[in-house]
Amino acid sequence: MSKTNDRPKARTDTRGEETRRRLIEAGLDVFGLYSFEGATTRMLADRAGVNLAAIPYYFDGKEGLYRVVVEHVAAGIGERMLPAVERIDAVLANDELSHGQLLDLLHGLLERFAAMLIGSKEPEKWARIIIREQMQPTEAFDILYRSPMRLILDRCAVLVGRLLGRPADDPDILIRAFTLLGQILVFRMAREAALRTLGCHQFDDSHVAAIQAVVREQTERLFASDPGGGS
Amino acid sequence: MSKTNDRPKARTDTRGEETRRRLIEAGLDVFGLYSFEGATTRMLADRAGVNLAAIPYYFDGKEGLYRVVVEHVAAGIGERMLPAVERIDAVLANDELSHGQLLDLLHGLLERFAAMLIGSKEPEKWARIIIREQMQPTEAFDILYRSPMRLILDRCAVLVGRLLGRPADDPDILIRAFTLLGQILVFRMAREAALRTLGCHQFDDSHVAAIQAVVREQTERLFASDPGGGS
DNA sequence: GTCTATAGTCGGATAGAC
DNA sequence: GTCTATCCGACTATAGAC
Incomplete structure (x- = not known):
């Protein structure tokens, strides 16, 4: 019988890369569900369908895998928010903007934020990891804070500051x-x-739309408040 | 020498009560910091200054202690929010209220909520336990949801509903x-x-006041928006 | 009621065969 | 690169002395 493992022409190390990928995927699930301490290497290996020994081999232990998983989360959020963030940066670079233009940018940022956070499937796992880091920051918190959190928060503060005519690093504006x-x-x-409270088991598109609508209206x-300056 | 353990007149089981109390106190700290799985019976017993075997003895195991700790949290929140909640219930029972009166009640509720959540010391521990239950609800979540969460959320929804002239169970109002x-x-x-982001290591009274001010102004x-209906 | 000692289980990491 | 077998430490819970 012709064996099926005739080496794929592209690369010989595909096997190892696949193992890494699957462990990271499993880490997203398992660390999110059970936290770092609660997750066991056996869970991680089982869910990934790889051998237990692959964890110390590829990631230098459970802790190393966790760090890589957090980096993966940070990259995922950055990716999803990048379009909105870049648009803001591009427009803000221009010049004095009207109240309406600034508000539009803010709407866009918040809408995208809501869509990512509530609607999408992957962030479900990401969120749990982030929330745990908020409560009990490990060294991995830096990865999350410096890249994806500041990315969003800074733009939000800049827009609010411009809308209210105050600097973006004013504590009141940050609040x-x-x-x-x-x-x-x-x-x-x-x-x-x-x-x-809403009497459902998970958020669907209509819930996300309803939340976005409320946030837009409230924003x-x-x-x-600019006196007399309607649309 | 007269022994010091001549039985105190009030009760003979004071010792056991004290042990229970200290274990609950320790549970607030340790479960909050390390989660249910992350907490070990040794941590709990050490922090409480009692023997390890006291946990299965008094609480029927680690799990039983956790349940009692969660009940303690629910009671603590209820206690702190009760004044504001009772005031709302009393006023709402009356009759048609003015926009300003309703808004005052809402301000009071949110202010108290902020003071409890951000300012006080104990809720620091409570919050971690609650957040964990949000992410990974155990049977103990019911205790938190049915009593202290609904307590606050229901009143908030009722006030918002009245302010906007819509029923309190309207999904839009709940959102x-x-x-x-x-x-x-x-x-x-x-x-x-x-x-x-605010560049500090913990929130003090001035931060709480600043947050309360922002929330009040935004609320x-x-x-x-009632047209023409100033204060 | 409280403690010490211990049983029984499960955790992460490694050694060495394939 | 991957797997099996195993070590060693830490965990919860219990038994029985005090």
């Missing part, structure tokens, strides 16, 4: 930016309570 | 209530990120 994001984050962070109200 | 609470919750849930704005 306002946080509350804006908090309106959305709560549906992820207090997810179980939100689901029970509009919060910054619609 | 709005959630976003209001989210503005505050974010400082607890994304605490580490908030602290880093005012969100519901100040």
Whole structure:
């Protein structure tokens, strides 16, 4: 019989790469569900369908795998938010913007944030890892904070600052930016309570749309105060 | 020498009660810091200054202690929010209220919520336990949801509903209530990120006041839309 | 009621065959 | 590169002395 493992022409180390990939995938699930301490190497290896010994071999132990998983999360969030962030940066670089233009950028950022956080499937796993790092930051928190969190928070603060005519590093402006994001984050962070209250088992597109609509309307109200300056 | 353990007149089981109390106190710290799985009976017993075997003896095991700790958390939150909640219930029972009165009640609720969640010391421990239950609800989640969470959320929804002239169980109203609470919750849930962004190591009274001021102003704005109806 | 000692289980990491 | 077998440490719970 012709064996099926005639080496694929592309590369000989595909096997190892595949093992790495599957362990990271498993790490997203398992670390998210059971936390770093709660996760066992046996769970990780079983879920990945690889051998237990592959963890110390490829990642220098459970801790090393965790770090790589967190980096994966940071990269995933960055990827999803990048379009909105780049658009903001591009427009902000220009010149003095109208109230409406700034508000549009803010709407876009928050909408994208909500879509990513509440709607998509992958962030479900990401969120749990992030929340745990918020409660009990390990050295991996830096990875999350410096890249994807600041990415979003900074832009939010800049926009709020411009809308209110104050610098983006004013503590009051930072607090306002946080509350804006908090309106959305709560549906992820207090997810179980939100689901029970709304009487459903998971958020679908219509829920996301409803939340986005509320946030948009409320954001509009919060910054619609320029006297007499309607649309 | 007169022995010191001549039985105290009040009760003979004081010793056991003390042990129970100390284990619950230790559970608040340790379960919050390390989660249920991460906490070990040794940590719990050491922190409580009692013997390891006291845990299965008094609480029927680690799991039983956890349940009692969660009940303790629920009771603590209920206690702290009760004044604001009772005031709301008393006033709402009356009759048709003015926009300003409803808004005052909402301000009171949110202010108290912020004070409890961000300012006080104990909720620091409570919050971690609650957040973990949100992510990975155990049977203990019911205890938290049915008593202290609904306590606050229901009142918030009722007030928002009355302010907007819609029923409190309208999904849109529930979403709005959630976003209001989210503005505050974010400082607890994304605490580490908030602290880093504001450049401090913990929230003090001035931070709490600043957050309360922002929330108050924004809430005012969100519901100040009744046309022509100034204060 | 409280403690010490221990049983029984499961954790992560490694050695060495394939 | 991957697997099996195994070590060693840490965990929860219990038994029985005090």
